[in-house]
Amino acid sequence: MSDAVRPLRERELEQLLAIRQIAFLDRATVDDPETRARHLARLPYTWGHFVGEALASAAVMYPFEAFVAGARVPVGGLAAVLSAPEHRRRGGVRKLLARLLAELQRAGVGWCLEYPFDSRFYARYGFASVPSGAALKVPSERLYRGAAPAGARRVGAEAAPQLAEIYAAWAASYTFALVRGGRAEAARASWPRLLEAPRFSYLLEDAYCVLELTEAEGEQTLTVHDYAYRSPAGYDALWRFIGSFHGQVRWVRVQLADDDPLLLELQPYGTGALPPLQARLVDVPRALAAFSSPHSTRFVLRVEDAFCPWNARTFGVELGPEVALTPTAALPDLTLDVATLAQLVSGALSASAAARTGAVRGDLRAARALAALAGEHRPFMPVADFF
Numbered sequence: 334m335s336d337a338v339r340p341l342r343e344r345e346l347e348q349l350l351a352i353r354q355i356a357f358l359d360r361a362t363v364d365d366p367e368t369r370a371r372h373l374a375r376l377p378y379t380w381g382h383f384v385g386e387a388l389a390s391a392a393v394m395y396p397f398e399a400f401v402a403g404a405r406v407p408v409g410g411l412a413a414v415l416s417a418p419e420h421r422r423r424g425g426v427r428k429l430l431a432r433l434l435a436e437l438q439r440a441g442v443g444w445c446l447e448y449p450f451d452s453r454f455y456a457r458y459g460f461a462s463v464p465s466g467a468a469l470k471v472p473s474e475r476l477y478r479g480a481a482p483a484g485a486r487r488v489g490a491e492a493a494p495q496l497a498e499i500y501a502a503w504a505a506s507y508t509f510a511l512v513r514g515g516r517a518e519a520a521r522a523s524w525p526r527l528l529e530a531p532r533f534s535y536l537l538e539d540a541y542c543v544l545e546l547t548e549a550e551g552e553q554t555l556t557v558h559d560y561a562y563r564s565p566a567g568y569d570a571l572w573r574f575i576g577s578f579h580g581q582v583r584w585v586r587v588q589l590a591d592d593d594p595l596l597l598e599l600q601p602y603g604t605g606a607l608p609p610l611q612a613r614l615v616d617v618p619r620a621l622a623a624f625s626s627p628h629s630t631r632f633v634l635r636v637e638d639a640f641c642p643w644n645a646r647t648f649g650v651e652l653g654p655e656v657a658l659t660p661t662a663a664l665p666d667l668t669l670d671v672a673t674l675a676q677l678v679s680g681a682l683s684a685s686a687a688a689r690t691g692a693v694r695g696d697l698r699a700a701r702a703l704a705a706l707a708g709e710h711r712p713f714m715p716v717a718d719f720f
Contacts, residue, residue: 334385336425338432341379341391346372348388349379356415375520379413380433382425389420394433394445395520395720398512400505401444401679402710404623405512409437409615411447412720430458434615434641443620445613446509448719452609458640460611461672463509463681463712466590468606471599473555473585476576478569485574488536493524496534496541496561503561507590507713508679509612527559527717537574539567543717544575546582557587559717590713610714614675617644618658621678624706626652632699634658635665636674644671652702667695667703680707 341349346363349372353359361368372379375393382390395410411433416425437445449455452462488496497513504510513523527543528534534543540562547554555578562568572595575585588607589596614620617636630652638644647665648658669677673692676682677700684700687693693700 336382336384336389336428338380338382338428341376341381341388343373343376345381345388346376349381349391352388352391352415352417355418357413371520375517378517378520380429382429384420384425387420388417389423390414390416390425390429392426392429392433394437395517396515397446397517397720398515399444399446399508400510400512400710401508401620402624402707403505406444406620406623407440407442408509409433409442409445410511410517410720411445414447414450427458431640434613437615438641438643441616441619443614443616443623444509445615446714447611447613448608449611452611455611455613456672458613459638459671460613461675461681463610463612463676463679464591465509465607465610465712465714466588466593467596467600468588468604468716469586469596469599469602470554470604471585471587471602473576473579473582475599475602476572476585477579478573478576480573481577482537482570482573484538485570486536488534488541490525490528492534492536492541493528495536497524499539499541499563499567500559500561502563504715506710508707508710509610509712509714511714511718513718521720523718532558535574537567537570539564540571542571542575552583553581554584554586555582557585559715560587588716591711592709607716608719610712612675612679612681612712614638614644614671615641617671617674618648621650621656621658621706624656624678625654626656626702626706627708628702628705629653630698630702632666632696632702633661633663634699634703635668636671637668638671641671650699652706656706665695667693667699669693669700674703677704678706680704680711 392414393412397410399408543559545556649661651657684704
């Protein structure tokens, strides 16, 4: 029986939802208006692997933008990958991923991001695990800094443009933080979804936070769903405001980026509850062209990529204010696989650690030059943007 990978059609939503009932324990049906509207909104980004007329596997590839080392670049957001039980372990997802990554490459997209059910599954297709901060459950007294800051103001959806401006300034400090809005916004509805009740939001001096209160066994917990700041004054106002809930709440749940000084102090309260994040270099020359190097240098790089053959090449690399990779027949100074390259240039892995563990072979100076592309930008995606 013939098989094919193609975009899903509206009349095939019922097949998709039937598989979701098993794969995701999703009991929604196509007859529910909200469910239908939600899936129609992301139908332009939904692909299926079909065996005959039967939907065997499906996935969503959102056309996102993300900040990478301070630049806004297009990225694919791989989500909702599933297979019907009768078609599992027959190579359907592999065919689906191969087509989706090829489509991204043809569209000029350099990166693909995803949250895996098992990082080992996607590692075989060249996805690399990267850090995304830490989830903490902190006693509220550890955050107490005195009175709430002056000027704190509760806001609703009408303040989304102001919150978005603060978020964008803050998110640009990180690699893989999503740009909120854009082509996929009809399916994602970032700010309306984030600000809906029972959450409540406060605008502060150069900062904001989106919070929710819950109670269990007589203890209240404050969950920080989202926050951002764009100045030292904003950082101070943010934590003074969150800490001012001490006396009402016992616990504060929050995600901190790896470079937040608070994380050094509060590491013992880590919960390990964050979903893992993985990144895939879809098109190596295009992805690296978004970077800028503080030092000018040249070397020859061999990239190993068993799943995206257009990346499996030897490149002459020129680093400087602009980064350029050109195919060459010269012998490589440095050899690594595509996952290690993704970790080096995103700031997830140091060159010395890659060398110590055998992840790179050849000239360590070339590996250090690649790792320096990340600058001070660490990988981080707020859990509010989980997709």
